[in-house]
Amino acid sequence: GDSVTQMEGPVTLSEEAFLTINCTYTATGYPSLFWYVQYPGEGLQLLLKATKADDKGSNKGFEATYRKETTSFHLEKGSVQVSDSAVYFCALSDPRTNTGNQFYFGTGTSLTVIP
């Protein structure tokens, strides 16, 4: 079945460091891929998405490229800020499969950025 695997946390970085959070997926079809962010006490918010192979999603300095050949959708940011401290979730959805539009989420990666 469909699933998402993302790197274990927690991740601690200094401000202005480079961020990579790895995400790989397993899917029977051609899913859409998402990164969500959850700040403390809040719900999940969409950060970026990509709907087909080689698409690059980007938002607020974060980027992720849909790589079908490696079944990956790694999240990157060139220079993190303290305000980026949050939990990041990778997710997929493929409405063209029998599972409809379920969203499969990874376990989340906690990021702490220190000044």
Added chain:
Amino acid sequence: DARVTQTPRDKVTEMGQEVTMRCQPILGHNTVFWYRQTMKQGLELLAYFRNRAPLDDSGMPKDRFSAEMPDATLATLKIQPSEPRDSAVYFCASGLRTGALNTEAFFGQGTRLTVV
């Protein structure tokens, strides 16, 4: 600014009591999800609806949990009787599916349930 609204934000209840959580999806969205988040299990899908009909509730303990959509603007999740192991944050999310296309899921801010 369209958003998913959940009530209450926080609920503390005694074991054995009934708990009802409510969700107002974004107007026009035809899919509603209920998730539960705990430190141990992460984010678990409990149930989801399309056009108010339940499509999958296999993630929900059937003996005590029930989910309904009385109308397009209201989804409810009930626990009766509640147990301490039900303590978690419960999220509602909504989305729009048209044909073979999905929007992303839009999440509410959650209901933090504590059963003592």
